[in-house]
Amino acid sequence: MNVSSHTALPDTAQSGSAKILDGALAAKAVNQELAQKIATYISSGKRKPALAVVLVGENPASEVYVKNKILTCKELGIESHLKRFSKDASKEEIIAGLKELNDDATIDGILLQLPLPGQLPTNEILDSIAPDKDVDGLHPYNLGLLFSGVPGLQPCTPKGIIVLLQYYQIPIKGKNVVVIGRSNLVGKPVAGLLLQQDATVTICHSRTENLAGICKQADILVVAAGKQEMVGKDWVKPGACVVDVGIHRLKESTSQPDGKAKSKIVGDVCFDEVKSIAGHITPVPGGVGKMTVAMLMVNTIFAYEQHIGIQTSS
Numbered sequence: 001m002n003v004s005s006h007t008a009l010p011d012t013a014q015s016g017s018a019k020i021l022d023g024a025l026a027a028k029a030v031n032q033e034l035a036q037k038i039a040t041y042i043s044s045g046k047r048k049p050a051l052a053v054v055l056v057g058e059n060p061a062s063e064v065y066v067k068n069k070i071l072t073c074k075e076l077g078i079e080s081h082l083k084r085f086s087k088d089a090s091k092e093e094i095i096a097g098l099k100e101l102n103d104d105a106t107i108d109g110i111l112l113q114l115p116l117p118g119q120l121p122t123n124e125i126l127d128s129i130a131p132d133k134d135v136d137g138l139h140p141y142n143l144g145l146l147f148s149g150v151p152g153l154q155p156c157t158p159k160g161i162i163v164l165l166q167y168y169q170i171p172i173k174g175k176n177v178v179v180i181g182r183s184n185l186v187g188k189p190v191a192g193l194l195l196q197q198d199a200t201v202t203i204c205h206s207r208t209e210n211l212a213g214i215c216k217q218a219d220i221l222v223v224a225a226g227k228q229e230m231v232g233k234d235w236v237k238p239g240a241c242v243v244d245v246g247i248h249r250l251k252e253s254t255s256q257p258d259g260k261a262k263s264k265i266v267g268d269v270c271f272d273e274v275k276s277i278a279g280h281i282t283p284v285p286g287g288v289g290k291m292t293v294a295m296l297m298v299n300t301i302f303a304y305e306q307h308i309g310i311q312t313s314s
């Protein structure tokens with residue numbers, strides 16, 4: 001997928017002084033390109049690509065994410081299979097289910113929806129997914145490829161951040177990029193991908209001294225700390241590009257006519273404050289989250305192409 005091929009800069013809505021990096025718009029462009037590609041494969045007699053989504057327990061947020069992923073598969077022409085396990089399922093049961101999917105030649109990608117219920121060893125279970133079907137890109141083999149600069153299945157959220165920056169033609173090469181967060185899911189892989197794009201990358205974490213001062217040096221600030229509205233305008237260099245990865249669902253006390261509590265989603269960045277000083281900013285919702293689902297689809301098609309014997313770069 002040539003995501004940097006947009007010749008015209010897309011419209012950017014103005015909000016305060018910052019331009020909004022609209023993840024829904026970029027994801028739509030990615031999905032349209034994928035849908036065309038899939039239609040071409042199918043019309044040439046190839047089988048349909050297929051994604052298996054594995055859900056353990058009944059976490060309400062996970063249910064919403066899984067529903068969105070299955071819906072997107074349907075829109076693009078990807079078959080989806082939902083495999084559910086109860087919240088009390090054992091590690092052995094889940095690994096056995098994943099192995100069945102590994103051995104099923106009609107399945108291209110396997111997505112294990114995170115987080116798993118607390119008693120389960122997430123890494124051990126993730127590692128039992130075959131690397132060639134690991135569309136979340138979290139298997140140590142695929143993370144190794146990423147840090148070696150070899151094409152492969154890359155984690156969806158970090159890859160989505162790069163594609164979003166490329167879509168809006170935000171320069172990365174030679175820029176000073178600060179990433180807050182060092183998780184295997186977001187912080188470390190996004191830093192690795194930014195390094196491949198020739199950025200000068202600083203990774204910060206909970207023990208970093210002078211965090212605000214370091215952030216204020218950033219041309220691009222990626223915030224993946226999981227701390228609600230932690231970054232205010234005093235942390236941001238005027239004109240910087242701010243990418244907010246955080247997702248926090250807040251329940252508002254005012255109840256709706258239907259009796260249900262209203263919920264609001266915010267990120268790790270104080271959007272209203274930071275938009276007055278940043279040059280570009282991602283909204284929450286409607287920013288990085290939209291790109292994550294689109295990259296899951298990109299990875300599923302990458303895996304499918306490997307399985308049907310078509311050579312591509314990721």
Ligand SMILES: NC(=O)c1ccc[n+]([C@@H]2O[C@H](COP(=O)([O-])OP(=O)(O)OC[C@H]3O[C@@H](n4cnc5c(N)ncnc54)[C@H](OP(=O)(O)O)[C@@H]3O)[C@@H](O)[C@H]2O)c1
Pocket residue numbers: 157180181182183184185186187204205206207208211224225226227245246247248288289290292
């Ligand atoms: N939009 C999406 O599609 C998407 C996808 C994945 C995650 N997310 C969201 O992104 C956020 C981060 O996710 P994650 O899985 O990376 O979280 P995580 O595993 O909890 O990692 C958080 C990282 O932030 C660091 N950190 C925490 N508090 C900090 C502080 N006060 N100052 C500096 N660093 C701090 C931690 O440092 P230590 O290592 O020192 O503890 C850790 O490295 C969450 O809100 C999550 O919901 C969104």
